[in-house]
Structures are given as C-alpha cells and as structure tokens.
Amino acid sequence: MRSVRTRRLVVDARAASEADIASRAGAAAAALERLGGLDIERTGLYTVDELYDAPAWADSLDGRAHQWALHRCGPAAALAQVLHDQAIDAALEAWTTDRSLVGVMGGHAASRGTVVFSDAARLGALLGRHHTVATGGGPGAMEAANLGARLARASSTEEGVEEAVTEAVRTLARVPDFHPSVDAWVAAAREALALAPADTEPTATLGVPTWHYGHEPPNLFATAIAKYFRNAIREAILLQICDAGIVFLPGAGGTVQEVFQDACENYYAEESSVAPMVLVGRTYWTHTLPAWPLLQALASGRAMEEHIHLVDTVDEAAALLT
DSSP states (O other): OOOHHHHHHHHHHHHHHHHHHHHHHHHHHHHHHTTSSOOTTOOSOBOHHHHSOSSSGGGSHHHHHHHHHHHOOSHHHHHHHHHHHHHHHHHHHHHHTTOOEEEEEOOTTOOTTSHHHHHHHHHHHHHHTTSEEEEOOSSTHHHHHHHHHHTTTSSSSHHHHHHHHHHHHHHHTTSOSSSSOHHHHHHHHHHHHHTSOTTSOOOOEEEOOBGGGTTSOOOSOOSEEOOBSOHHHHHHHHHHHOTTOEEEOSOSHHHHHHHHHHHHHHHHSOGGGOOOEEEEOHHIIIIISOHHHHHHHHHTTSGGGGGEEEESSHHHHHHHTO
16 A cells, blocks of 8 residues: 555656646647647637638748748647647547548649649549548649539539539639749639639538648648648548548559558458548559559458459549449
8 A cells, every 4th residue: 555655746746747748738839829820729620711811822821830840849849739730630520520531632743724633623523422522632633622522512413513613623724833833823723712603602621731741732622621730640640531432543652652551441441441442543553653453462352352443534433432
C-alpha cells in the first residue's frame, strides 16, 4: 500500500503535468495567434472565404499559414500544428457523419483545359449525384473533380449539369495553371463559381489539402476544406474516410503512393470493410506506370480481389461506384 507521502507525490506530479500541458497549449495558441484565423480549438472545417480572406493570395490566411509553416521552429510551433490538426480531425469526423464519401485521386499537374481535366470534372459530376466527392483539395485533377461534384445538381437534367460543367471548365481554361500567378488562377475560379445558378445550392464536396505542399493553393470548388499541416496524417485520413471507394486517375508519385496505401488497408480488411478501388487508364496503369499488375498480384486470394477494377473511361469508373 502506498504511503500518504507517496500518494501526495503522485498527486503533485499529476498536477504539475497538467499545468505543464496547459502551459504548452497556451504557448502553442500564442504561436498561431499572429496569423489570425488559425485556431487550435476550431470546431468546423475551413471555407474558401476563410482561407482566401485577402485580395492577394500571399496576404491571405492560406498564404500566411504557408509561410509560417515554412519558418516555424521550436516546440510551441510544433505543438500548435498537432493541436490544430487534431481540431480538424474532430471537425472532419462531424462533417462526414451520415455521408457516403467517394474519393478521386489524380495528378496535380493536369492543367485546366486539357482532356484529363475535363474528364476529371465529368467524373466528379457523375459521382456527385450519389456520393460526396472527396479529393486532396489542390489543383489539377483534384480541382476538376471538386468542380464537377459541386455542380452535380446544378440542373434537374443530366444534360443541364453537363452544360454547366463544360461552361465552367471553358472559363477556367483561360488561366491553365497557378503558375506564374496564383491570383489570376483564383480569379478565373471565382468567375467559374459565378456561373452557377443562383437559385441552386452547391452540392457538398470535400477537399483535404495540406500546408506541407503549401506552394500549391487549395482549389475554390470544395464546399468544405479540411486543411492539415502534417501530410502523413492528411493522406491517411483522406483514404480512410472514402468508405464508398476511390477512383485513381493517372498521376505520378503521390497518386501511386495513394494507390498502394489504400491497397494496404484493403489487404488487411475484412470483406465487409473493403472499399472499391478503380484505376482509370489501362495503358497508363499497365505500361506507363505499371501499378495494376502488382495490385492484381497483391489482391490475389484476398477479400479485396473482387473489389479492384481497371477501366478506360471515367464513365466506366462512375458506373462501378453508383
């Protein structure tokens, strides 16, 4: 049995520990305070207007947070990032409750106006009729899929939705990339947003970007943005929440990582928990970057075997998940 003195020491140590935690949390909050808008106790996801709260991206909350993340140092700043991301975790869990999420993963290098971009936008619109579309929240195929999903109910007819998406993509194509000017890229996106019918609420769609790749601005078409500092956490969470499956468009290192990170989850999952994986582009995934043969070999004899698919078009992909 512990002596009174021992018990008192334990209580004193616990109190000291709690005081230390509170002190460190206060220091972390102070580390973010000068940014204004980044909050370790926030209860909701970001909106576009929150992140783009200034005319110039460099002056906006998103731009300032990127610069802060580049130059942060010391335990208070590191803890601030962890606590901020924990708050985003909780907000994301609340936002995704009772939603069926399908992911669209693909290359950030797909320029506006290209066939790849247009296909991703059409895919987002097709999937958005039945699911909430989630992406990495950045430019390229991610922007296109968020755009298409946002407009999935812009009209009561499929033809009307297709026309709305086509018009928006045409508007965006005037500024193909965020280089050399993020501000011009954002301005084109605002023009495209203004084309949406004023009497129609945008379909909910999610972006999950990261300040780890802060030089890539978040796209403006996600209606909710779960932006993280820690990329590893962001990647894992994005894959986990896509319970209705994931479509993988042609991409490079990041997309390949996502394919096999998702495959690992499905490899060890019970059959009832396996989420479909659909790779779009037979030539791309069998010759350009031959991930498909390895994925097939990995899935052989496992519960995931019947849930992996290789198709040629985004229409085929959408049909598998609707």
